[in-house]
Amino acid sequence: MSDLKRWAARLGALFTTLTLSILVPAAAWASTNGVADALIEERRRRGGGGGIFIIGALCCVGVVVVIAVIVLLVSRGRRRK
Incomplete structure (x- = not known):
């Protein structure tokens, strides 16, 4: 069972790293690209x-x-x- 827990921890670390390596740059891009401002403006227009x-x-x-x-x-x- 120890080997199973070790592999589960490794897979969890791998998936966490992959997720963060995709989400963090995407969030940084969205914050500097004006995407948030465009979404807020669209929300105001449509209601x-x-x-x-x-x-x-x-x-x-x-x-x-x-x-x-x-x-x-x-x-x-x-x-x-």
């Missing part, structure tokens, strides 16, 4: 669409919770050794 922003906010909260759980599990695992 409505509040449900989409609520879904987006819930998605962001979910991502933060998942990252917090991962950090918690990793820190607890390191204390046991």
